[in-house]
Amino acid sequence: MDLLKNRVGSTTSYTSLANDLQVSVHTVKYCSVCTHQGAPMVDYYQYHHTTYHEKTFHIDPSSFLEPLIRHLKPGDKLLDVGCGSGRDILWLKGHGFNVTGFERSKGLAALARKHTGCEIIEGDFQTYDFSKQKFDAILLSGSLVHIPHAHLESVFGHILDGVGNGGKVLVSLKEGDGSSVGEDGRAFFYWQDTELRNLFAKHIFRVLEFHKGTSKVNKSDIWLSYVLA
Numbered sequence: 504m505d506l507l508k509n510r511v512g513s514t515t516s517y518t519s520l521a522n523d524l525q526v527s528v529h530t531v532k533y534c535s536v537c538t539h540q541g542a543p544m545v546d547y548y549q550y551h552h553t554t555y556h557e558k559t560f561h562i563d564p565s566s567f568l569e570p571l572i573r574h575l576k577p578g579d580k581l582l583d584v585g586c587g588s589g590r591d592i593l594w595l596k597g598h599g600f601n602v603t604g605f606e607r608s609k610g611l612a613a614l615a616r617k618h619t620g621c622e623i624i625e626g627d628f629q630t631y632d633f634s635k636q637k638f639d640a641i642l643l644s645g646s647l648v649h650i651p652h653a654h655l656e657s658v659f660g661h662i663l664d665g666v667g668n669g670g671k672v673l674v675s676l677k678e679g680d681g682s683s684v685g686e687d688g689r690a691f692f693y694w695q696d697t698e699l700r701n702l703f704a705k706h707i708f709r710v711l712e713f714h715k716g717t718s719k720v721n722k723s724d725i726w727l728s729y730v731l732a
């Protein structure tokens with residue numbers, strides 16, 4: 504947060520998002536991860552889609568996708584919500600699944616289309632009507648890490664409208680307490696295993712698979728990963 508504060512150039516507040524992220528977001532004069540200036544740091548993933556793609560696309564997702572596909576059958580319809588540049592879609596497509604992506608960043612959506620050849624819906628998962636189509640599984644791989652604690656339950660419940668009868672959900676979040684804001688302006692919200700299990704139970708989901716592991720990008724981050732039914 505200090506780094507973010509040091510870089511702000513005006514007091515123009517992006518109130519609704521700031522409220523949502525529980526941080527103060529101002530017009531950023533100097534971006535800390537590239538050379539763009541004067542643009543609001545409200546969506547890291549839009550401004551830095553190439554950087555994010557280069558940092559994450561090469562990661563082998565087998566260890567977190569295999570526990571999900573153990574509970575699916577070839578041809579099943581999957582929706583990867585917050586799909587980034589398509590790494591997981593590509594892997595799942597290669598394993599015989601029929602995958603659609605969902606992404607808010609236009610830049611990442613375009614990269615995901617280019618790399619996977621799959622349909623990528625552009626939208627905001629907080630407002631999109633997921634009840635229009637039912638999927639055999641929905642992936643939320645790191646996609647909810649920026650959702651403040653007070654909103655996670657409703658956002659999660661909203662996205663579940665897209666899960667068909669007997670459908671599965673893959674969800675991963677970072678372990679810890681409280682929240683942090685990184686040098687690049689992204690706010691992260693941390694969770695304990697028991698809090699998440701309580702939340703899943705409220706939505707009548709049981710845990711089929713659980714894995715706790717170190718991030719492949721940042722060794723100090725611990726990911727809690729669940730397959731739910």
Ligand SMILES: C[S@@+](CC[C@H](N)C(=O)[O-])C[C@H]1O[C@@H](n2cnc3c(N)ncnc32)[C@H](O)[C@@H]1O
Nearest residue numbers: 548585586587606607608627628629644645646
């Ligand atoms: C931490 S990244 C995870 C990306 C990918 N699932 C992965 O594992 O690399 C979060 C992703 O969710 C997307 N995202 C965040 N908020 C979103 C929203 N409200 N609607 C749609 N996508 C969103 C971001 O653009 C980004 O691609």
